[in-house]
Amino acid sequence: MTFTVTVQPSGHTFTVERDEAVLPAAIRQGVGLPYGCKDGACGSCKSRLLDGRVIHGAHQLKALSPAEEEAGFVLTCCATPQTDLVIESREVVGAGQFPIKKMPCRVSSIDKPAPDVAVLKLQLPANDRLQYHAGQYVEFILRDGSRRSYSMANAPHTQEAQPGIELHIRHMPGGKFTDHVFGAMKEKEILRMEGPFGSFFLRDGTDKPMVLLASGTGFAPIKALIEHLEYKGITRPAVLYWGCRSRADLYLHDWAQAAADRLPWLTYVPVLSEPKAEDAWSGRTGFVHQAVMADLPDLSGHEVYACGAPVMVESAQRDFVERCGLPAEAFYADSFTSEADKH
Ligand SMILES: Cc1cc2nc3c(=O)[nH]c(=O)nc-3n(C[C@H](O)[C@H](O)[C@H](O)COP(=O)(O)OP(=O)(O)OC[C@H]3O[C@@H](n4cnc5c(N)ncnc54)[C@H](O)[C@@H]3O)c2cc1C
Ligand code: FES
Structure with a gap:
């Protein structure tokens, strides 16, 4: 069973599978809803529910307060439709422009320009191409299936000379992934990643400073x-x-x-x-x-x-x-x- 979500004011529609949240379905179908963490923590995906019913999964109160929920707002990343929905959300032009791919990557260098910052350069498969907007991020898929997000620090055009990405990673002591980056990680290590994700990129069509x-x-x-x-x-x-x-x-x-x-x-x-x-x-x-x-x-x-x-x-x-x-x-x-x- 699927539900249909209509986004206003654009009028775009997409389908959501049973037990699926709104946002992953939108990302999969290239519909540009705004988002950040995909996990109920940042509030970037907050939208107004104009019609229909959802069940909200776990989320942080600072991302969506009870008062906001009461006023009809939802977090699309953790809202599972119970009926067809109409939501009001600004749409992000260009969000679905590039394919989201899973790919292996190899650590080509690890530098530590500050005691708790690592600059990681990653080599991508020569026969594959990662297209992204400046500002977007990739997710590492860890062995236990959990994911960690890091934003590309090099602009997309740099892929033309050499397919590879640069990430800046801050050590969070006790953190599952960054303890590894600042501990056992060695050059040539292979990681699995998926991307690009995110709606944080330059909006065209304005000259505003x-x-x-x-x-x-x-x-x-x-x-x-x-x-x-x-x-x-x-x-x-x-x-x-x-x-x-x-x-x-x-x-x-x-x-x-x-x-x-x-x-x-x-x-x-x-x-x-x-x-x-x-x-x-x-x-x-x-x-x-x-x-x-x-x-x-x-x-x-x-x-x-x-x-x-x-x-x-x-x-x-x-x-x-x-x-x-x-x-x-x-x-x-x-x-x-x-x-x-x-x-
Ligand atoms: C869209 C996006 C883009 C990002 N881009 C970047 C980037 O470019 N650079 C960057 O440095 N980071 C970035 N981050 C943050 C990054 O994804 C990781 O969250 C961060 O690096 C920590 O990962 P970790 O696995 O080391 O730590 P985690 O395992 O997430 O732990 C983080 C901290 O919380 C503590 N902790 C763990 N579990 C709990 C718990 N149950 N209760 C309380 N505390 C706990 C840990 O001890 C640690 O100190 C981004 C995040 C998002 C959402
Ligand atoms: S994307 Fe961060 S709360 Fe939904």
Whole structure:
């Protein structure tokens, strides 16, 4: 038995299998619903249910509060239809453009530009091609079937010269996958991955200036976006705000500075929340999203692309919309949720 979901205002329809949630069915059929974690933790897939009934699987209250549920909102990633549905959701143009593939990959290098950051370069099969939008992510499929998501740090056009991806991985002590990356992982190791996933990528059709906001390894997809903008010759003004604790955590500071020196449309503002004495830091300090608000108190004409720690993404979304006039639909984000955010 299948149910039909109609998305408003686009009018697109797709089918959902019995016991399947709405989002995986949409992804499978190339319908561009917004999403991030796919697991009830980030809230990116929140949509309004206009008609029909769903059962909600486990999810975090900060992703969907009881009041929001009461008001008719659902998380498509964990809502299983009980009837045909009509949902209201903005659709992401280009989301279903590239095939989602499972493929093996080989670790070609592991570098540690900061004590808790690994830059992993992965070689992809020569006879296969991974097409993706700058900003999207892949999932590693671990031996026990669990999955971990990492955003591509290199722009898609780099695949033409050499099929391979670059990932920036922050060590979360006690974490199933990153303990391995910072422990036993060796070059030439084979991993299984699937992708591309995600609705965090550049929206065309506007010249609005952009705020590119990253915390920690949230810099990875932002780097891919900058590479992509440069390659495409897009010159929309953009300010990159990169927040980290101390100077050592700005693991590609020189790359970001060189990009800003090279590209007249890009400005780079690094922000440290806990600079060390030996950093002799004379730059900006504090929370990165507050630095944006201090510089740009009126965000009504901007688009924001934000990526990294869930607390940063949530604070930025709330404060930019409530206090700086950013239209809610002009905030695009991937929140790097982990198991810690699901319990
Ligand atoms: C769309 C998306 C893109 C992402 N992109 C990136 C990226 O580019 N770079 C990056 O560094 N990360 C990224 N992440 C985060 C990444 O997917 C992982 O969640 C992260 O690396 C942790 O994985 P892990 O297996 O090491 O830790 P996990 O096993 O997920 O554990 C994370 C932390 O929680 C603790 N923990 C585990 N289980 C529990 C529990 N039951 N209760 C409480 N605490 C628990 C662990 O000790 C650990 O400290 C992304 C996440 C998403 C959703
Ligand atoms: S994608 Fe549904 S809550 Fe994150």
